[in-house]
Amino acid sequence: MTKVVFMGTPDFSVPILRMIHEEGYEVLAVVTQPDRPVGRKRVLTPPPVKAEALRLGLPVIQPERLRGSQELEEIIALAPDIIITAAYGQILPKVLLDAPPLGCINVHASLLPKYRGGAPIHQAILDGEKTTGVTIMYMAEKLDAGDIISQREIAIEESDNTGILFDKLSTIGRDLLKETLPAIIAGTNERIIQDEEQVTFAHNISRDQERIHWEKDARAVFNQVRGLSPWPVAYTTLQGENVKIWSAKMGNTSSNGEPGQVVNINKTSFEVSTGNGTIEILDLQPAGKKRMTAEEYLRGTGSKLSIGDQFE
Template sequence: MTSVVFMGTPSFSVPILRMIHEEGYDVLAVVTQPDRPVGRKKVLTPPPVKEEALRLGLPVIQPEKLRGSQELEQILSLNPDIVITAAFGQILPKTLLDAPRFGCINVHASLLPKYRGGAPIHQAIIDGEEKTGVTIMYMAEKLDAGDIISQAEIAIEDTDNTGTMFEKLSLVGRDLLKSTLPLIIEGKNERIPQDEEKVTFAHNISREQERIHWSNSARTVFNQVRGLTPWPTAYTTFQGENVKIWLVKEGDTLTKDAPGKVVKINKDSFEVACGDGKTIIVFELQPAGKKRMTAQDYLRGTGSKLVIGDQFE
């Protein structure tokens, strides 16, 4: 029986771990990030992979930093046949990369060499890509630079956001790994070097990337909002306060008003001018200090005095 150490952290990784367990691989340990404070009340919360590992009765290791740690020595002492990572969140040290006889492989949520880095799903949607996918690759010391073993492609629909694509790509990754693992173990897998001339990066989302610039085209704003939903969320400012924008679509209205200007108020939404003379229709938002709400509730709320001509910055 092939022995595995699995490394992952968010919900994206959970179906992949579950599949490995169900397929009968010997999961020696599950390595994930430490529990973190979550929400306004800072409740210490385990990562989704830890919850799944405990449900499956698997040992859990949670290093704050893997390199040079006692946890690394613990993992090495397990002597796994293969290490499988999926959105773990740390680069593996060379001592671990070199240890398993079948190597260390990663389930990465992009069609490498495009979108190396920590936010490939966000960035693909923000960039307006029509497709993305999953790559299973050998891990190297350089970020997401290892040889490609297998890939699977999936369309990005206009109705998708980062949340829906995380769910879809998690299942794509699960199924691709299920079919790829036996080939790796039998020594029959492909090993394709990445084309360095085609490399692009998707670094973790910065605060500046979250801010809406209404001078951009309506399509660009639309892609930005859904690429940042449900986390970390796009925002704008209104009357000096930040407002998160959760759900929008491109409008049919043409306008000569300045970008960011409210040009139309509907029963269930309002429209904001963009830099290309088109509009974005806002359906859900979250004013500072309040919960996420529909635009309809916002417009009829006693605290809202939104009128045509108001300016979002």
């Protein structure tokens, strides 16, 4: 029986861990990030992978920092045949990469060499990509630079946001890994060297990327809203207060309004002008309030939002 150490942290990783366990591989340990405070009350919360590992009765290791830690020595001492990672969140040191005889492999949510880094799903939508996918790859010391083993491509639909695509790619990653693992274990898998000339990066989302720049065209703003939903969520300001924009669609109003200006209000939504075209706001969250539909917002604010008001 192949002995596995699994490393992952968010919801994306959970179906992959579950599949490895259900397929009968011997999971020696699950390595994940430490519990973190969550929400306004800062409740200490385990990462989703830890919750799943405990449900499955698997031992959990949670190093704050892997490199140079006692936990690193514990993982190596387990002597796994293979280490499988999926959105773990830390770089693996060379001593760990070199430890398992079958190597360390990663389930990465892009079609490498495109979008190496920690936010490939966000960035694909932000950039207006029409397709994305999952890569099963060998891990190397350089970020997401190892040899490609297998890939699967899917279309990015107009209705997809990061949350929806996250779930789709998690399922695809699970299925592709299930199909690919037997060949890896048998040593019959492909190894395709990445083309360094085609490399792009998807770094973790910065605060500036979250702010809507209304001077961009409507398509870019639409992609920003759906690319950052449901986390970390795009935002703008109105009358000096932050407003998160959770959901929007391309608008239909022909507008000569200034970028960020409200140009149309109806019962269920309102439209904001961009550098070229308009965006129809569907769900938003004013500062200090819960997320709400545009209809609820308009009903609650009454005449406070007017045509000509300016989002900054």
